Amino acid sequence: xAGNGEIKEDGGKGVKDMVMERIKSIKDIPPEENMLPGTPAxxxxxxxxxxxxxxxxxxxxIVIVNAAGCFTLLTIYPYTPFKNSWLYTAMACAPAGxxxxxxxxxxxxxxxxxxxxxxxKVVVLTGDGSAYDMSLSSTSGAINRNLDFYxxxxxxxxxxxxxxxxxxxxxxxxxTGTTPPGRICPIGSELAKxxxxxxxxxxxxxxxxxxxxxxxxxxxxxxxxAEQYKGPKLFIALSPCPPGWGIDSSxxxxxxxLAVDTGVWALKEAVFGVVTHTVVPKRFKxxxxxxxxxxxxxxxxxxxxxxxxxxxxxxxxxxYWNRHKLLL
Amino acid sequence: xYRLRFHxxxxxxxxxxxxxxxxxxxxxxxxxxxxxxxxxERRGAPVAASTRxxxxxxxxxxVISAPDIVIVMDETLLQDPLTMPVSGIKxxxxxxxxxxxxxxxxxxxxxxxxxxxxxxxxxIGLDMLGTPILSTLAGGVAARIVGLSEDSLRDAVKKxxxxxxxxxxxxxxxxxxxxxxxxxxxxxxxxxxxTDTIKKxxxxxxxxxxxATVSSPAINAxxxxxxxxxxxxxxxxxxxxxxxxxxxxxCVARCPDGCILVNEDGYPYTDYDxxxxxxxCVEECPTNSLGKVREVHTKKVxxx
Ligand SMILES: Cc1ncc(C[n+]2csc(CCOP(=O)(O)OP(=O)(O)O)c2C)c(N)n1
Ligand code: SF4
Ligand SMILES: [Mg+2]
Numbered sequence: 001x002a003g004n005g006e007i008k009e010d011g012g013k014g015v016k017d018m019v020m021e022r023i024k025s026i027k028d029i030p031p032e033e034n035m036l037p038g039t040p041a042x043x044x045x046x047x048x049x050x051x052x053x054x055x056x057x058x059x060x061x062i063v064i065v066n067a068a069g070c071f072t073l074l075t076i077y078p079y080t081p082f083k084n085s086w087l088y089t090a091m092a093c094a095p096a097g098x099x100x101x102x103x104x105x106x107x108x109x110x111x112x113x114x115x116x117x118x119x120x121k122v123v124v125l126t127g128d129g130s131a132y133d134m135s136l137s138s139t140s141g142a143i144n145r146n147l148d149f150y151x152x153x154x155x156x157x158x159x160x161x162x163x164x165x166x167x168x169x170x171x172x173x174x175x176t177g178t179t180p181p182g183r184i185c186p187i188g189s190e191l192a193k194x195x196x197x198x199x200x201x202x203x204x205x206x207x208x209x210x211x212x213x214x215x216x217x218x219x220x221x222x223x224x225x226a227e228q229y230k231g232p233k234l235f236i237a238l239s240p241c242p243p244g245w246g247i248d249s250s251x252x253x254x255x256x257x258l259a260v261d262t263g264v265w266a267l268k269e270a271v272f273g274v275v276t277h278t279v280v281p282k283r284f285k286x287x288x289x290x291x292x293x294x295x296x297x298x299x300x301x302x303x304x305x306x307x308x309x310x311x312x313x314x315x316x317x318x319x320y321w322n323r324h325k326l327l328l
Numbered sequence: 329x330y331r332l333r334f335h336x337x338x339x340x341x342x343x344x345x346x347x348x349x350x351x352x353x354x355x356x357x358x359x360x361x362x363x364x365x366x367x368x369e370r371r372g373a374p375v376a377a378s379t380r381x382x383x384x385x386x387x388x389x390x391v392i393s394a395p396d397i398v399i400v401m402d403e404t405l406l407q408d409p410l411t412m413p414v415s416g417i418k419x420x421x422x423x424x425x426x427x428x429x430x431x432x433x434x435x436x437x438x439x440x441x442x443x444x445x446x447x448x449x450x451x452i453g454l455d456m457l458g459t460p461i462l463s464t465l466a467g468g469v470a471a472r473i474v475g476l477s478e479d480s481l482r483d484a485v486k487k488x489x490x491x492x493x494x495x496x497x498x499x500x501x502x503x504x505x506x507x508x509x510x511x512x513x514x515x516x517x518x519x520x521x522x523t524d525t526i527k528k529x530x531x532x533x534x535x536x537x538x539x540a541t542v543s544s545p546a547i548n549a550x551x552x553x554x555x556x557x558x559x560x561x562x563x564x565x566x567x568x569x570x571x572x573x574x575x576x577x578x579c580v581a582r583c584p585d586g587c588i589l590v591n592e593d594g595y596p597y598t599d600y601d602x603x604x605x606x607x608x609c610v611e612e613c614p615t616n617s618l619g620k621v622r623e624v625h626t627k628k629v630x631x632x
Contacts (some may be wrong), residue, residue, distance in 0.1 A: 010391055026576075026577050026578060026580075026581045027576075027577050029577075029580075029581055032589070033586045034554050035556055035586065036429075036551045036552075036554055036586070037553065037558065037585040037586050037587050037599065037602035037603075038553030038554040038555065038557065038558050038585075038602050039553050039558070039585070040372070040373045040556075040558075041368055041370070041584070041585075042339075042370050042371035042372055043371060043372055043561060043604035043605055043606035044584060044604075044606030044607075044608055045584050046584070048584040048585065049582070049583075049584035052584060052585075052586055053581075070370065072371065073373075075547065075552075077547060078547055078549070078552075079547070079549075079552050079553045079555065079556060080547050080549065080550060080551065080552060080553065081551060082550065082551065083551050084550075085549045094466075161370070205504050213584075216581050230580040242371065242606075243338075243339065243371050247369070248607075249604075249605075249606035249607065249608070250607035250610060250611040251504040251608075251611065252584070252606070252608055253582050253611070253612055254611060254612075260333050294502075
């Protein structure tokens with residue numbers, strides 16, 4: 001990474017010739033809003049906050065390809081919050097939809113019917129249910145074909161739109177509509193959250209990053225850095241969801257910060273498969289601080305503390321940071 | 329038969345209210361049906377639920393298009409063109425509105441021809457439960473309007489809530505609040521001017537198959553969601569105190585909806601037409617320049 005506020009990468013194939021300004025603080029965030037208010041997203045939706053910043057970074061010359069989920073309701077007839085075009089696809093095939101649009105744009109340019117200056121970025125937008133589960137194979141195909149597109153996954157760790165059911169992104173011990181803690185299984189979900197970053201990164205895409213709605217400067221800089229690459233540019237945003245996670249709507253940002261500060265959500269990027277952590281807490285907070293404020297983990301504390309489950313969660317976080325030699 | 333429709337916003341408890349009412353009616357020895365109208369489940373989005381109560385077995389199914397009673401749990405829905413809570417209300421039927429206004433004011437304000445009753449259920453919810461979740465309270469009001477017994481209401485609230493929550497104290501508070509609401513209104517008599525008969529003609533519309541260019545809705549506008557005025561969702565409003573504001577822009581960066589704008593002098597202010605009242609700004613402001621106050625919506629506040 002070059003100094004004096006610029007990023008210049010020449011990491012091999014597919015690098016576009018571009019130099020981008022990094023932003024340094026919240027005050028540098030572009031003021032233009034490319035997604036207007038008035039959407040049906042819940043008050044305090046963490047995913048919406050992440051998307052708002054992604055939209056600022058992407059600009060208006062984009063097409064969104066949106067798989068079914070909470071955010072398909074942002075654009076609901078006859079209203080749209082976007083200034084750009086938008087297409088709705090089934091849950092499993094947003095990356096395939098993106099391929100179609102990319103091809104169409106390329107053909108139009110080739111035939112001289114679209115000025116290359118008017119070209120659009122193709123942006124897939126899906127929840128975790130799509131990204132981690134249903135569209136895993138179509139995304140794998142698109143990355144493998146080196147499709148030139150963006151993918152934004154807002155990860156609220158459940159199938160939120162249908163009333164919070166378990167997804168492959170649901171963390172261990174979380175309560176969801178389909179993993180209620182009870183007599184037989186008092187810890188809620190017994191399965192671990194899939195590591196989508198690692199799954200996607202095994203394809204060695206040009207750019208891949210995790211982002212957080214509470215870290216907009218890191219988020220915007222990642223988009224700026226990604227811009228120089230032709231090919232898949234993928235983003236996963238851990239997105240606190242007030243109804244799904246059992247938190248007050250005012251607490252979304254606090255929780256997104258806690259996820260990073262406790263080490264539960266590692267902010268990182270990977271360029272052609274090489275991983276770098278972008279935000280490493282100086283002192284990690286205890287994971288319990290993150291868990292105990294959420295209704296979906298309340299059963300781990302009341303009526304009795306489920307010590308074994310709590311230890312397991314903390315140990316897994318420690319193991320991650322030890323493995324990356326970043327736990328001080 | 330009584331046909332009731334509850335209109336609320338996701339998270340307010342319209343579905344549970346219809347269930348409390350249906351269960352109370354059943355316990356009183358009536359036949360009952362209760363069901364939500366499923367849309368996308370989301371906090372703040374308009375939701376509806378229905379209850380049918382009858383002395384005879386109920387053969388009718390589906391959405392209630394001509395209700396005898398409508399319970400409007402969120403006043404601002406009365407202005408939402410996509411919801412239209414009082415549509416189909418029978419002449420002489422009753423509309424109960426959760427509002428701080430008197431029935432006369434509300435009747436004029438919202439141009440309602442049916443009988444209107446009002447009660448500030450949100451205030452009761454905040455006072456007695458500490459939250460604006462109004463399911464048991466609206467259920468209590470409705471139970472009184474249709475003339476059910478206090479005992480059945482109490483048992484119904486206990487039965488339904490014990491399936492949802494484990495906190496015994498919260499359950500007791502809900503029972504108390506439901507009974508308070510039950511006794512807080514003087515129900516009007518339902519005076520239907522027409523005899524209610526089930527329509528003979530089928531109301532099912534058959535939709536012919538059309539090519540995608542015709543059948544898939546396309547929006548040819550951009551950025552028009554502000555017309556929806558999500559400011560109507562607020563229970564509390566963020567309230568500014570500029571004495572301590574340092575123009576740090578943190579609130580601007582934290583608002584999910586982009587509802588904090590900046591004036592010429594660099595001071596942030598709220599777009600109250602659209603602010604949903606999540607209060608992240610209040611939580612995040614490092615200088616405590618934001619507080620919260622209870623929102624009272626009237627038609628005039630929004631979009632003045
Ligand atoms: C193949 C398929 N199965 C089920 C559904 C119903 N459905 C619509 S949205 C949704 C939830 C999607 O979850 P996620 O992708 O995590 O997005 P979120 O709702 O959490 O934003 C489901 C299951 C569907 N549209 N398509
Ligand atoms: S359910 Fe969660 S992710 Fe979906 S709109 Fe609401 S807060 Fe956002
Ligand atoms: Mg989801």
